[in-house]
Structure formats: structure tokens, C-alpha cells
Amino acid sequence: MIDWNLSFDIAALFIMVLVFIWYYNEKRIPLISHRAFLVFMGTCFAATGLEVLAVQLAQNIEEMGYDSFYTVFTMQTLAFNLVPVTLAYYMLLLAHVDINRHKLLHNFFRFCIAVNVVVALVNLKLQWAFTFENGTYKVNYAGMVLYVIDGIMVCICIITMILAKQNFMFLRMIPIAFTLICAIVFCIAEIFYGYPMVNFMLAAISLTLYYYQQNSGKVIDAVTGQYNRRFMGEYLQNKYIDQTEFGLLVIAMDDFKFVNKMYGVENGDHLLYQIGHFLEKMKTADIVFRFGSDQFWVILDKNIDAMTETAESIQERFRHPWYSEDQSAIMMSASICCVECPKDAESYGELIEVIDYSMSMAKKTHKGLITYTNEIDLDKIKLEKAIEKAIKLAIDRDELLVYYQPIFSVKDGVYNSAEALVRLHDEELGWISPEDFIPIAEKNGLIVEMGEMILEKVCKFIHDFKISETTVEYIEVNISPVQLVQRDFADRVKKILEKYEVKPDQINIEITETATMNVVSTVSENINSLVNYGITLSLDDYGSGNANIDYINHMPFKIIKIDKYIIWDSFKNSKAGITLEYTIGMLNALELFIVAEGVETEEMKTQLAEFGCHFMQGWLYSKAVPDTEFVELLQAKA
Ligand code: C2E
Ligand code: CA
Numbered sequence: 086m087i088d089w090n091l092s093f094d095i096a097a098l099f100i101m102v103l104v105f106i107w108y109y110n111e112k113r114i115p116l117i118s119h120r121a122f123l124v125f126m127g128t129c130f131a132a133t134g135l136e137v138l139a140v141q142l143a144q145n146i147e148e149m150g151y152d153s154f155y156t157v158f159t160m161q162t163l164a165f166n167l168v169p170v171t172l173a174y175y176m177l178l179l180a181h182v183d184i185n186r187h188k189l190l191h192n193f194f195r196f197c198i199a200v201n202v203v204v205a206l207v208n209l210k211l212q213w214a215f216t217f218e219n220g221t222y223k224v225n226y227a228g229m230v231l232y233v234i235d236g237i238m239v240c241i242c243i244i245t246m247i248l249a250k251q252n253f254m255f256l257r258m259i260p261i262a263f264t265l266i267c268a269i270v271f272c273i274a275e276i277f278y279g280y281p282m283v284n285f286m287l288a289a290i291s292l293t294l295y296y297y298q299q300n301s302g303k304v305i306d307a308v309t310g311q312y313n314r315r316f317m318g319e320y321l322q323n324k325y326i327d328q329t330e331f332g333l334l335v336i337a338m339d340d341f342k343f344v345n346k347m348y349g350v351e352n353g354d355h356l357l358y359q360i361g362h363f364l365e366k367m368k369t370a371d372i373v374f375r376f377g378s379d380q381f382w383v384i385l386d387k388n389i390d391a392m393t394e395t396a397e398s399i400q401e402r403f404r405h406p407w408y409s410e411d412q413s414a415i416m417m418s419a420s421i422c423c424v425e426c427p428k429d430a431e432s433y434g435e436l437i438e439v440i441d442y443s444m445s446m447a448k449k450t451h452k453g454l455i456t457y458t459n460e461i462d463l464d465k466i467k468l469e470k471a472i473e474k475a476i477k478l479a480i481d482r483d484e485l486l487v488y489y490q491p492i493f494s495v496k497d498g499v500y501n502s503a504e505a506l507v508r509l510h511d512e513e514l515g516w517i518s519p520e521d522f523i524p525i526a527e528k529n530g531l532i533v534e535m536g537e538m539i540l541e542k543v544c545k546f547i548h549d550f551k552i553s554e555t556t557v558e559y560i561e562v563n564i565s566p567v568q569l570v571q572r573d574f575a576d577r578v579k580k581i582l583e584k585y586e587v588k589p590d591q592i593n594i595e596i597t598e599t600a601t602m603n604v605v606s607t608v609s610e611n612i613n614s615l616v617n618y619g620i621t622l623s624l625d626d627y628g629s630g631n632a633n634i635d636y637i638n639h640m641p642f643k644i645i646k647i648d649k650y651i652i653w654d655s656f657k658n659s660k661a662g663i664t665l666e667y668t669i670g671m672l673n674a675l676e677l678f679i680v681a682e683g684v685e686t687e688e689m690k691t692q693l694a695e696f697g698c699h700f701m702q703g704w705l706y707s708k709a710v711p712d713t714e715f716v717e718l719l720q721a722k723a
């Protein structure tokens with residue numbers, strides 16, 4: 086010990102001081118693991134510093150006396166043996182292991198710390214851990230116990246890293262593992278050969294951990310100086326693990342693209358910086374994140390009660406101009422959404438969904454206003470997601486079913502056609518109504534693929550069951566407006582028909598009138614192409630919504646299907662009865678065929694036939710049934 090080479094220790098101290106300076110000069114990372122890192126660094130620093138001091142004392146033991154040496158060296162032993170404990174604790178935090186909730190682990194850590202402290206204190210008097218005589222240092226039994234604890238702690242570190250590698254913040258496992266292994270090797274080298282590199286390796290570990298796990302440069306957004314989105318995920322996931330309550334304000338700039346376009350990206354960045362700075366300076370805001378290009382997320386911890394106030398003062402700030410770098414005033418508005426966690430969102434994943442939903446709603450209808458997520462129907466979002474999943478699954482597994490509902494011809498007294506209606510069954514949700522899943526499939530675009538699958542099934546049915554040999558002349562297929570705006574829609578339909586050798590007049594497509602229909606030219610191109618090919622066209626749900634007579638006049642419809650609600654209403658209300666009678670008269674004068682939907686009674690059938698409806702569809706005849714049942718139905722009727 087007397088001729089111990091201190092150069093490595095001094096170099097280690099130098100590196101650690103440097104890391105301390107960096108740590109304090111940068112924005113703090115508000116996680117407990119960050120504090121645990123500081124404790125780890127502190128113990129490394131103390132162990133190294135005390136070792137330098139102890140060696141100095143040992144070299145001048147005659148002058149300084151054994152007591153002062155023992156005191157310092159005992160403290161050094163304590164600090165040194167606490168290093169693996171603090172490191173293991175830190176590693177567990179990085180891996181999101183909540184030590185306080187694992188009672189056994191928690192007590193084990195306490196026990197190890199207690200053993201360290203007791204051994205150190207006892208050693209001052211009894212020297213059970215180590216002795217220092219005639220310039221040599223000897224480890225005794227209690228010292229061995231400390232080594233065992235160190236060994237266990239190192240094992241905990243290694244196991245944690247292996248088991249929870251996906252939890253490490255930046256997934257830079259290799260350098261961390263490398264320095265850890267070096268430290269273990271040098272530790273053995275020091276014990277057996279007196280090679281003085283352990284403290285230097287501790288400095289190397291501190292440096293590596295700082296760089297890969299604690300370096301705030303990796304968690305800060307360069308433009309605004311606020312925490313970035315990647316770190317936000319880490320932070321909020323921790324909050325959910327800790328089960329603490331917190332408030333969250335999402336501030337989304339309205340039309341920020343426009344600001345960037347008008348004033349340039351640099352000014353846009355400057356504005357974002359100012360907004361971030363303003364939010365950070367708010368007394369009630371605990372931490373600010375920049376989420377995506379024009380969104381900030383503000384967390385309220387202690388001040389969760391001041392959520393509304395905070396949201397209002399942010400809104401108030403947006404009533405005044407912001408200034409670009411050249412001091413021109415820029416007015417902007419922001420939509421603010423308030424979330425109380427975990428009340429409004431029980432997990433991080435749910436939180437993202439809830440905010441995604443409420444922000445898209447806010448951008449549509451509440452621009453520049455404050456909204457509260459507790460007002461949105463979480464169950465509805467969940468159900469929508471579940472339905473979306475069910476649709477995808479059914480498409481992947483080819484489990485969509487097509488049922489057929491017969492349509493009765495008054496003139497011929499037979500089923501002259503049928504409507505194909507899609508059916509979806511999910512293991513968890515049971516039967517899902519098309520009224521529920523079609524709008525969702527339209528929203529996410531799945532309807533395109535789904536519609537094609539349905540048409541294929543219909544064509545296969547016409548082909549396989551030789552429908553042309555029955556009274557059924559054609560099958561009506563519902564087509565969504567989303568399908569009609571696809572550029573290649575008509576061509577794909579034709580391909581499917583050809584594949585199954587289905588003649589164009591065996592298919593009729595039903596479309597509903599929507600606002601986009603007249604605007605998008607692709608729609609009329611598709612329709613004209615299909616009609617020229619020989620497919621007939623029906624207008625579905627006539628009378629519901631704003632049916633425009635102009636539409637009937639300018640689109641090549643052959644059949645008009647009167648909405649079932651209009652039909653039902655006409656039997657309850659005499660005025661509605663008169664309008665229906667005249668509507669049917671008008672459609673007849675235009676030489677259009679008319680289908681009455683929702684015919685449930687004999688009385689309805691007789692009356693509607695008298696008014697001039699050509700075809701009847703409804704439960705009086707049959708509900709929509711599977712293909713084989715439908716064929717049986719035809720045979721029974723024949
Ligand atoms: P829709 O096109 O108006 O279809 C008629 C709906 O009325 C069907 O409901 C049918 O089962 C129901 N219906 C028929 N007769 C009666 C009756 O007498 N009484 C009562 N209470 N209901 C009757 P469904 O099958 O639930 O379909 C609902 C809607 O979902 C359809 O309304 C259509 O808009 C859409 N849809 C169904 N299948 C498809 C499809 O394959 N593709 C597309 N794009 N949409 C579809
Ligand atoms: Ca229909």
C-alpha cells in the first residue's frame with residue numbers, strides 16, 4: 086500500500102469531476118434514476134478520494150498515527166463497498182423495476198447497506214474486516230463478507246441488464262456491459278496482484294453511463310430546449326409505474342404549417358422556442374415536453390388542481406402576439422386539451438389514443454379552445470379500436486361473410502334479385518353490425534380491400550351456384566364512396582367479374598348520395614365506365630338526408646331504393662304517406678325502377694305496390710341469409 090501508484094486514482098478523480106460538471110451544467114432529467122446516478126457517482130468519488138487520502142496517510146503513518154489512517158481507510162472501505170449496491174439499485178431503476186414494491190428486494194438492499202455500515206464501524210475498534218500492519222493490508226473474514234455482497238450486487242446488475250435490455254433508455258448496452266466487465270476483471274486483478282485500476286474503471290463506468298443513459302443532450306429537443314418526445318415516453322411510463330396522479334395539458338398550435346410558410350422555418354423555430362420557454366416559466370408547470378412539430382405537453386404534478394387556471398392563462402397568452410426574430414408580430418391560436426391521469430387514461434398507450442382522438446376532434450370543432458378528455462367517451466374509442474382490429478383480422482383470415490336478402494318483383498311474383506350484405510363475427514365482440522363497422526372501415530381505408538373481397542365473394546357465388554339459372558337476374562352490391570374515389574376502381578371491378586365469368590348485367594351497384602360525389606371527377610369517371618360496361622346503378626337510401634333531385638337527373642341510375650325509415654314513417658304519419666305516394670309517382674314518371682326497403686307487413690306490401698313500387702325488400706320476405714340458405718329459399722319459392 087505504501088508504494089501504491091496513485092496516478093490512476095487521480096486520473097479517475099479528474100474524470101469524475103468532469104462528469105459532475107457536465108451533470109450540473111445541463112438540464113436536469115427529472116427521473117429518480119437520474120438521482121440514483123448522482124448517488125452512484127458520489128460513492129465512486131468518495132471511494133476514490135478517500136483511497137488517495139488513505140494512501141497518503143499510510144505513507145506517513147509514523148507522523149499521522151494509525152487512528153487517523155484507520156478512520157479514513159474504514160470510510161473508504163464503506164464507500165467502496167457501497168459502489169456495487171448503488172450501481173445495482175441504479176440499474177434496477179433503469180430497468181423500471183419498482184424496488185419499493187418488491188419487499189424482498191427492498192429489504193435485501195437495506196440489509197446489505199446495514200452490513201456495510203456495521204462492518205465499517207466495528208472495524209474501527211476490532212479490525213474484523215481488514216488490518217494494516219508493517220505496510221501491508223490484509224483482508225479478514227468480515228471483509229470477505231463484503232466481497233460476497235459486492236459479488237451479489239454485480240450479479241444483480243448483469244441479470245438486470247440481460248433480462249430488461251429493452252427497457253434501457255437508449256439501448257446502448259454494449260459499452261455499458263464492456264466497462265462493467267472491465268471493472269470486474271480489474272477488481273480481481275487488484276485483489277490478487279495489487280493492480281491499481283479499479284477506481285479508474287469506476288470513473289469509466291460513470292462516464293459511459295453518463296453518456297448513454299443520463300446525457301441530457303439525448304433527451305432535449307434542439308429547437309425549443311424542452312424535453313423531447315422520446316424522453317416523454319420514458320417519463321410518462323415511469324409515472325404510470327409509480328401510480329402517481331398527474332395532470333397533463335396538451336397544447337397544439339393551430340395551423341402552424343401556415344406560420345412556417347408565411348414567415349419561414351427559422352421564424353417558426355424561433356416561435357416554438359419562445360412558446361416552450363413561456364410554458365416552462367409558468368409557475369404551475371412542472372415539466373414541458375415538445376411532442377411532434379407543433380405540440381407541447383405540460384405536466385402538472387403538485388399543481389394538478391390548477392389545471393384549468395393554467396390552461397386559461399396559456400390561452401390568454403395566445404390572445405397576444407408572439408414576435409419573430411425581426412420583431413414582426415405574429416398571431417397564433419392553440420387548442421388545449423386537459424387530461425387527468427390516470428383517471429382519464431389508465432395507461433400510457435391509452436393516453437396516446439385519448440389525446441390523438443381528442444386533438445383530432447379539437448382541430449375539427451374546437452380550434453383555439455380548451456377541451457377536457459373526461460368529456461370524451463373512452464369506451465367508444467376502445468370499441469372503435471376493437472372493431473378496427475376485428476376487421477383487420479377478418480380480412481387477413483378471410484372470415485368476412487356475405488349474406489343475401491331477396492328482393493321480390495311485384496310484377497313477376499318472384500325473387501328477381503337480392504342484396505349482398507356483409508356480416509362480421511368476432512370471437513370477442515360477437516356479431517358486429519355493418520352500421521358500426523362500415524363507417525370505421527371507411528375512416529381507415531380498409532373498406533377498399535374489404536369491398537373488393539365482398540365483390541369477389543358475390544361473383545364466386547353467382548358463378549358457383551349458377552344463379553343465372555334461377556329467377557334472380559342480378560345481385561345488388563353496396564359500394565362505399567371511399568371505393569369510388571379510387572382511381573382504378575372500375576378496372577378492378579371488371580377484372581373480378583371476368584375472373585368469375587360474371588356478366589355485367591348480373592351485378593348492380595348501390596351507392597348513396599354524399600356531398601363528395603359531385604365534386605370528385607374520379608367518381609363520375611368510375612361510374613360512367615361501369616355503366617358503359619353494362620353494370621346497372623342504384624341510388625340507395627333515397628329520401629334520407631338531402632336527396633337532391635338534380636343528382637337523379639344527372640347520374641345514370643336505373644333503380645331508386647327508398648330508405649326504410651321513410652317507408653316506415655309513411656305508415657305512421659299521414660303527411661309522410663302523401664309525400665311518399667307523390668315521390669313514387671314522380672320516380673315512375675322519370676321511368677326509374679323503385680325498390681321499397683324495410684317491408685315488414687302484408688299491409689305495407691299492398692299499399693306500396695298500389696303507390697307504384699316495383700320491388701319489395703324486407704323481413705316480410707326474408708332477412709339476409711347465408712348463400713346456401715338463400716338458394717334453398719329460391720327453390721322453395723319456385
Ligand atoms: P343498406 O344498404 O340500407 O342495407 C339495408 C339494411 O336494412 C340491411 O341492414 C338490412 O338487413 C336491413 N333490412 C332490410 N330489410 C329490413 C326490414 O324489413 N326490417 C329491418 N328492421 N331491417 C331491414 P344491415 O345488413 O345491417 O346493413 C346496414 C348497412 O350497412 C347497409 O344499409 C349498408 O349501408 C351497409 N352495408 C352492408 N353491407 C355492406 C357492404 O357489403 N358494403 C358496404 N359498403 N356497405 C354495406
Ligand atoms: Ca344497400
Ligand code: CA
Nearest residue numbers: 625626646682
Ligand atoms: Ca338502403
